[in-house]
Amino acid sequence: MQLRMTNQREIILRELRKSKRHLSADELYDIVKKDMPRISLATVYRNLEILSEAGLIGKLEISGRQKRFDYDVKDHDHIYCVVCHRVDNLNIQRETLSREDLVSTVGYSITGYRLEVVGICPSCQKKQNKGE
Amino acid sequence: MQLRMTNQREIILRELRKSKRHLSADELYDIVKKDMPRISLATVYRNLEILSEAGLIGKLEISGRQKRFDYDVKDHDHIYCVVCHRVDNLNIQRETLSREDLVSTVGYSITGYRLEVVGICPSCQKKQNKGE
């Protein structure tokens, strides 16, 4: 099964990259609909899945929430805002956790790990100061 | 709003603790139903939510999957098996990641982080060796 570059696929990929954000399927759907009003949400889901399998985008499974998709394919971690649920990139040196440390613990064979930092983003901090 | 210790709440808490596992709401529902056949799944959900807010149990939001609930309230990380989705506790010294490292990155105020190690559990490793 070869990968066809359809109009919708192209727009989805372009808009995600252009956004420089970590969008959910429906956020991206809303954006893409402006260029292509008849596109279906199912198409957005299908393409995000396909594009992430093809390694052209990243898939982010943030705890307990909607999936988000990442324009940036490089290995990196994420931080997300508990208030507005926005997600940003994080660049910690990944060697801070030694692999041996992990292996020893429970007899699992380790395939990777996901580090998810949780906090409040700058703009929500500002709102809180004003609000209270 | 005070917290009443109902029969169902007590059983839910007891069975989760007894299991020593990281159960999902419906797994726990199946167990609890044996003691109390007329209990509803909604009650299990409601109580798990309340108990975790009260700090009596932990809530685990493993990426992209069902929530699981933790009998162990102490601060610790988790490892989960990509094959059978079972979750286990992990005891890494949490100081391996320095807080200053994190704060510097994006202007967020950090409230915590979640480390989720991914791997294959011992029993699934065994099955794979036999299977192939």
Add this chain to the structure above:
DNA sequence: CTCCGTGCAAACGATTTGCACTATG
């Protein structure tokens, strides 16, 4: 012309909620 991709609506799995009833404190 071959199939991969699309739009639509319906199905799905996990979770939540409205409501009238029950039972704890």
Add this chain to the structure above:
DNA sequence: CATAGTGCAAATCGTTTGCACGGAG
């Protein structure tokens, strides 16, 4: 007794799927 908690069914949310049609290669 007041009102937190329950069971049930229906609703909701994010996501997936079946199907007939459309368009890329």
